[in-house]
Amino acid sequence: MTAVVKPVARQGSARSLRDVWEFREFLGNLLRRELHKNYKGSLLGWFWSLINPLTTLLVYSFVFGTILPGAKQLPPDTPIVSFAHFLFSALVMWNIFINVSNGMMMSFTKAVNLRKRVYFPPETPGIATTLAALVLAAIEFMVLVAAYAVVGKVSLTFLHLIPIGILTAILSMGVGFALSPSSIRYKDVSYLHTVILRFLFFLTPIIYPLSAVPESKFGLPLQTMMSAHPLARITDASRQAVYFQVNPSVGDYVYLVVAAAVSLIGGWLIFRRSADRVAEGN
Amino acid sequence: MAADDSVLIVDDVHKSFRLIREQAASIKSAFTGFHRARGETFWALKGVSVEASRGSMLGIVGTNGSGKSTLLRCMAGIYRPDRGEVLAAGRIAALLELGAGFEPDLSGRDNIYMNAAILGMKRKEVDAIVDDIVDFAGLGDFIDSPINVYSSGMKSRLGFSVSAFVQPDILLADEIFAVGDAAFRKQCLERMHQMRAEGTTVVLVSHTASIVERNCDKVLWLDNGVVRQVGPPADVVGAYLEEVLREERAEVEMPEPTETGWIRAVRVVGPGGHAVTTSGASLRIEIDYESPQPVDEVQFVARIVHRGQPLRLISRSGAGLEGVRLHGRGSVELTLPTVPLPPGRYSVQVAFRGDKGQGVMVLGKATEMWAVTPQDDNPVGPEAPLRGLWSPTPTSTGATSDSNSQEAVPPSSAADPDADNSDDPLIQIEGAI
Numbered sequence: 001m002t003a004v005v006k007p008v009a010r011q012g013s014a015r016s017l018r019d020v021w022e023f024r025e026f027l028g029n030l031l032r033r034e035l036h037k038n039y040k041g042s043l044l045g046w047f048w049s050l051i052n053p054l055t056t057l058l059v060y061s062f063v064f065g066t067i068l069p070g071a072k073q074l075p076p077d078t079p080i081v082s083f084a085h086f087l088f089s090a091l092v093m094w095n096i097f098i099n100v101s102n103g104m105m106m107s108f109t110k111a112v113n114l115r116k117r118v119y120f121p122p123e124t125p126g127i128a129t130t131l132a133a134l135v136l137a138a139i140e141f142m143v144l145v146a147a148y149a150v151v152g153k154v155s156l157t158f159l160h161l162i163p164i165g166i167l168t169a170i171l172s173m174g175v176g177f178a179l180s181p182s183s184i185r186y187k188d189v190s191y192l193h194t195v196i197l198r199f200l201f202f203l204t205p206i207i208y209p210l211s212a213v214p215e216s217k218f219g220l221p222l223q224t225m226m227s228a229h230p231l232a233r234i235t236d237a238s239r240q241a242v243y244f245q246v247n248p249s250v251g252d253y254v255y256l257v258v259a260a261a262v263s264l265i266g267g268w269l270i271f272r273r274s275a276d277r278v279a280e281g282n
Numbered sequence: 283m284a285a286d287d288s289v290l291i292v293d294d295v296h297k298s299f300r301l302i303r304e305q306a307a308s309i310k311s312a313f314t315g316f317h318r319a320r321g322e323t324f325w326a327l328k329g330v331s332v333e334a335s336r337g338s339m340l341g342i343v344g345t346n347g348s349g350k351s352t353l354l355r356c357m358a359g360i361y362r363p364d365r366g367e368v369l370a371a372g373r374i375a376a377l378l379e380l381g382a383g384f385e386p387d388l389s390g391r392d393n394i395y396m397n398a399a400i401l402g403m404k405r406k407e408v409d410a411i412v413d414d415i416v417d418f419a420g421l422g423d424f425i426d427s428p429i430n431v432y433s434s435g436m437k438s439r440l441g442f443s444v445s446a447f448v449q450p451d452i453l454l455a456d457e458i459f460a461v462g463d464a465a466f467r468k469q470c471l472e473r474m475h476q477m478r479a480e481g482t483t484v485v486l487v488s489h490t491a492s493i494v495e496r497n498c499d500k501v502l503w504l505d506n507g508v509v510r511q512v513g514p515p516a517d518v519v520g521a522y523l524e525e526v527l528r529e530e531r532a533e534v535e536m537p538e539p540t541e542t543g544w545i546r547a548v549r550v551v552g553p554g555g556h557a558v559t560t561s562g563a564s565l566r567i568e569i570d571y572e573s574p575q576p577v578d579e580v581q582f583v584a585r586i587v588h589r590g591q592p593l594r595l596i597s598r599s600g601a602g603l604e605g606v607r608l609h610g611r612g613s614v615e616l617t618l619p620t621v622p623l624p625p626g627r628y629s630v631q632v633a634f635r636g637d638k639g640q641g642v643m644v645l646g647k648a649t650e651m652w653a654v655t656p657q658d659d660n661p662v663g664p665e666a667p668l669r670g671l672w673s674p675t676p677t678s679t680g681a682t683s684d685s686n687s688q689e690a691v692p693p694s695s696a697a698d699p700d701a702d703n704s705d706d707p708l709i710q711i712e713g714a715i
Contacts, residue, residue: 005291005369008359022402029399033388110385118376118383118400119359 008119019121026120030128034107035135049136050143053095060087060207088147089242090206090235092140092161096168097175097231098197099133104176105183105190112184122275123268126180130173137165144242153245160241160248167260168234174263181274200231210236230259289483290334290452294366295356297327297349326352328507329366334452334500339474339484341498341515343491343522349507350487354378354456357485372451373401377441377458386430390421390440393429397444411447418473419443439466446473453477456487471497490625492560492655495519520556527557527627527651543573543645546611548632550652557652559621567616569632571646576609577636580645582672584616585631586623587649592631595623597670608636617671627653 020027065083107125115122141161148154183189203226205213210232213223226232233255237248301322326349334340344350355361356368358376376383383400384393394415398408416425419439421432429437438458445453453474459467474484474497488494494501494515501518503510505525511518538544549568552559559565567584582599585592597616614634633647 005289005371008357008368008370008374023400025399025402025404026396028405029396033392033396114383114385116360117378118397119374120400 020123020127023120023124027124027128027131030107030125031131034103034128034132050139053091053140054143057084057088057091064207082151085147085151085153086209086239086243087207088144089239090204092137092144093164093168093234093238094201094204094206094231095140096133096137096165097172097234099136100130100169100172101175101179102190102193102197103129103133104173105180105193108180109184123177123271126173126176126271130169130176133172134165134169137169141165148242155245157241157245157247161238163253164234164238164241164248164256167256170260171230171234171256171263174260174265174267177264177267177271181271204229204231204235205239206235209239230256230263233259287335288333289336289371290340290357290485291369292330292332292353292357292366293369295327295330295353295363295368296325296365297352297356297361298323298325298364300324326507327356327363330504330507330509331366332502332509332512334483334485336483337478337481338500339478339486339498341494341501341519342485342487342504343494343501343519344504344510345526347506348504350504351378351456352507353504354454354485354487357452358454370452373448374452374454375401375445375448375450376454376456377445378454378456384429384437384441387428389428390419390425390432391416393440394444398448401448401450403448415440415443415447418446418469435463435466442470442473446470446477449477449480450482453482453484455484457489459488459490459493467493490655491519491523491558495554516554520554520558523558523653523655524556527653540646541574542638542643543571543575543577543608543634543636545632545634545646545648546570546572548630548648548650550630550650552652557650558655559652560655561623561625562620565618565621565652567618567630567632567650569614569616569634569648570611571608571614571634572611573608573636573645574610575638576607577638577645578607579642580608580634580636581642582614582616582632582634584670587629587631588623588626593623597672599672615673617673619671621654623654625654627651 061082061084064087104126107129108122111125114120144161145154145158148158179189179193183193205226210223210227213226215221215223227236233252237252237256240246240248240252301324330349330353332340342350342353352361354376355378356363357370358374358378359368360376360378383397385396388396391412394412395405395408398411399405416422419425419436419442421436421440424432424436429440432440442455442458445455455474458470471493474486478484486494486498496515498515500512501515502512503518503522511521547568547570550557551566551568553563569582569584571582573580580599584597586595587593597618599614599616629649629651631647631649633644635642635644637643
């Protein structure tokens with residue numbers, strides 16, 4: 001009998017993708033763990049994964065909606081009075097970005113030891129984390145829909161959350177892929193990421209609308225610059241669909257698809273370049 | 283080039299690592315210094331080729347740093363070769379280092395599922411074998427505790443059990459016998475042979491040369507990243523162990539010919555024909571001597587030394603050598619039917635003495651290195667006595683030997699009960715043998 005032998009080490013990217021498919025059992029296992037691990041041995045379980053976004057929502061709603069009502073520059077055509085609803089409509093996408101990019105760095109770091117002992121496609125832990133983040137996002141979406149249902153404002157435009165959410169996850173995945181190899185090597189990267197995220201949160205139209213950004217300031221076309229920022233486009237599109245209940249423009253989608261693709265491919269190429277070295281510990 | 287039934291083909295594999303002198307501790311140095319790019323390249327594997335056929339067992343021996351583990355990782359696909367490639371058929375299970383591929387904070391049971399999933403097993407398939415795995419590993423209730431409370435022995439037992447029951451096509455095992463007791467070692471070996479019978483190809487890396495020698499069909503000797511030898515176990519393992527001993531031998535003073543006599547050569551020969559035996563197995567010590575002048579009352583003495591410390595293990599040729607006269611060159615042989623020593627490296631000091639008319643004096647001495655490797659079952663306690671058989675009676679192939687008939691010296695004489703405490707330093711350390 002002639003045995004069918006094939007290379008054990010991967011050559012080329014196509015092989016890498018096929019490998020991920022071949023290791024789907026492992027992917028499923030990792031995903032299950034991602035979903036269960038943090039809440040094992042806790043009474044409230046899944047509820048905890050919602051605590052974080054809900055507290056953010058509560059705090060910002062209180063500060064900007066109650067204490068500093070003048071600070072929130074809601075657009076004049078505001079359909080709903082609640083600032084919480086306004087905030088939540090953009091925050092869901094931001095949460096996906098954080099959960100995916102941060103989560104990937106953590107899951108790759110955790111997987112290093114395993115990777116040194118058994119072969120699996122190095123992308124697998126990151127993909128599992130992203131899928132887990134999407135599951136979490138789906139729950140948040142439901143809470144969001146419920147929040148709008150309470151004030152009687154549910155629209156079909158909510159369905160846009162699904163493609164926008166997936167595009168957000170893909171874009172975030174690219175960031176996660178790009179940062180993970182260096183974050184395994186240098187702790188600095190994840191610290192730096194936390195600092196940058198803090199800036200980014202306020203530089204993204206989440207607690208304020210994109211329209212509140214001055215057209216131009218310091219001689220710079222500030223609003224145009226801001227809308228070139230992919231996360232701004234994402235939160236804006238999500239807010240259009242949920243808060244303003246209108247369909248995001250085709251231009252928005254084209255931009256997001258391109259941005260997500262560029263991010264994922266670019267990030268993945270960076271990751272691929274050093275992924276093998278991670279296993280070899282050098 | 284590949285034989286038809288080869289399921290694992292290593293073809294001219296090269297693997298290099300960059301030696302990083304100073305690990306960049308922060309991101310600053312990563313950006314400011316390009317020292318990484320300048321790191322020296324170390325070639326861990328330099329063109330290794332080997333094949334293993336279905337259901338066979340390939341052993342890999344080599345000293346530390348010879349590239350054994352790197353090769354195994356290349357086989358597992360963890361390392362990507364710089365040049366050459368590894369081809370394999372089917373599912374590969376790898377047991378590398380201790381507790382292969384375990385997540386410390388997960389329970390043993392969860393780790394079983396995860397490891398099996400990596401090998402592509404579905405949850406239901408794992409459900410069917412999980413009890414077998416737990417039974418084989420003998421972990422009992424510990425199976426639901428996190429791995430980080432396990433002892434090293436428990437981890438290795440679980441690691442082996444998982445690999446043994448997921449029905450891999452190829453099992454890569456690196457030093458799995460380093461921990462665990464003899465009973466488990468035996469259990470593992472039995473299971474491995476059972477797996478082989480079912481078609482699994484096993485690649486075994488072990489420092490325990492006797493295990494490799496006894497269980498493998500083919501052995502690869504790696505030396506500094508190149509294949510030194512590949513072939514039948516007895517030949518390769520023996521040659522490898524000889525080489526290991528050679529380094530130590532280089533430090534031993536070579537005997538010089540003297541007027542009074544000298545030992546021209548000492549050879550230690552184990553069951554495999556090399557200077558290696560296993561605990562409880564036999565060993566033969568061959569001594570070539572030369573006595574330029576006629577000597578009477580000749581006696582040969584052999585003493586075993588471990589790490590520079592003489593052991594209380596001495597064997598002397600019979601006291602009945604009175605009257606034996608040696609002249610010229612000859613050989614004598616000491617056979618130890620069982621070597622009651624734990625695994626390790628030993629040397630044997632041999633000497634012969636006789637009376638040239640000025641009283642008994644030492645005529646010549648020599649030292650030779652040899653090794654004991656563990657046996658995979660029934661280890662022999664160190665208390666067992668050393669029994670030696672000297673044969674044939676010292677004879678001279680040279681000019682003369684008058685009265686050295688077989689009767690003159692009975693060819694059996696373990697210890698010499700009435701030890702004549704001469705000045706011979708060898709004799710003074712005489713022990714209960």
